[in-house]
Amino acid sequence: MSLPVRQRAATLAPSPLGGRIIIAVIGLIFAIPIVSMLEFTLRAADGGHSVEHWLALFDPRNARSYAPIWVGLGNSLVLSIGTVAIVLLLVAPTMVLIALRFPKLRRPFEFLCLLPLSIPAIVLVVGLAPVYLVIGRTIGTGIWPLSLAYGVTVLPYAYRAIQASIDAVDVATLAEAARSLGAGWGTVLLRVLGPNLRTGILAACLLSVAVVLGEFTIASLLNRQNLQTALVVVNKQDPYVAVILSLLALGFAFVLLLVIDRGAVARRGIRSRKGQQ
């Protein structure tokens, strides 16, 4: 009789029912704007509800007015690829190099990577404007150079994701073992460390894509067109399509983050099972 009482007393958590009630209440309040968006997109001209706005998105007659959206989406995809390339080819190799050869630089490097969190994008853009003036004159005013600025914006997220993987594996021993078995540095990076760090690197890439698809500040103030600036433009002519695409983009980011989280859990599961053996 006294045992269940003691067990109950020794847990910090609220009762399962209490926890569910709190989450349900806050969840319902937070669902209101999302449900409102959905209802908004389903409003019909006659006052009822229909899917006409969703269908209008694919109507060739509207192709002209929705053109900024497709341009913006295309640009955002180019920027995602560019930013992921920076993470894969610049950030990840540098982090491995620091872990292997400059362990003393770890703290300063961490500080550097997390620094963009405390520099607001709106401040950065004031200084990026002259930099992009030079870039515009030398490289051109195409969209892809903007991914260089986005690489800085995603740096804190990419750093934390990859560093979590580096901390979980003994990078130095793996690299040394591979080297002493005759592997070249290319093999070490691509076939030994790469697969071991893939959860972190994948998470870094997906987070980067999510950040880039949601970025507005820098693109808008440097007069570049991406998905978010296009949404603002189209919203002025056709708010329905802007809200539809916002819903889709939020849903897409949600799926990306869920994939990252599930990936991390699956990986922890594998490790704890290995530990038991």
Next chain:
Amino acid sequence: MALLTTAPVGADHHGPTRRRAARPAEPRAHAPRRLRLDVLGLTPFAAYVLVFLAVPTLLAVGSGFVGADGGFTLDNVAALADPVIIATFVNSIGLSLLTAVIGAIVGAVLCYALLAFRAEGATRATVAAISGVLAQFGGVMLAFAFIATIGLQGVVTVWLRDVWGIDIFANGAWIYGLPGLVLPYIYFQVPLMVITFLPALTALKAHWLEATLTLGGTRGSFWRRVAMPVLAPSFLASFLLLFANGFSSYATAAALASQGSQIVPLQIRTALTSETLLGRENLAGALALGMIVVMALVMWGYAVVQGRAARWQK
């Protein structure tokens, strides 16, 4: 031959000496060249960060000190004392404080409720993913969400008007002004609190409660005397992060607020897009400097508090 020469005669007698002398000999020959190569490997990243982080930050802050003629001036920085600019800073800080307080409290309650669920279960994963999206990737889209909810034709607006006869815009369309930013900001502050505070809350040990109860305490005294003091630094650190987040946020306000530039980021937009503001060039730089100063103070406070919080999270 090489083997013979590197193994010194009488190694058996001088074991330790040999280990000390022979081992560094081989790497030493390559060490300078390899170190140089390693340092060379750091240069692309260093150059990148220099051009796209250090230079823009210095340009942003430094341009506040450059006058129209290109010479040094304190004129722009003096503009920070202009009543209009001071009012924008007060608005920005007030908005960030208000939404950070509400966000921190609601977020902490949500974190507490999440303790009732398994750490790696679907509920926590879903809440974490939703929090991540709303906290970091909302921006412009959150503005649309709130226009659809409490805009002039928003769902809640229409419902309140038709069902209850309440016109929430009786005193003007406040959603497009400063008050309209409060709800959207809370909407991304609460999720950020969940992301930053949940790790601290899960670090609270159940056996501390057990110890308190064994020593004659109650659940209430555990929360008051043990949990609160342990969690206070983490809570404060998360609160500061929320404040910084609200203070630096631009996209939601840019898409929502169409009437004037009530907060600093919008004032920077105006300064960047129109040539002169208050008759001054480079006011954007001075505003950026002001923002950096506030952010630096907040992040310094964060580092101090986080240092205390880290003690309990091992």
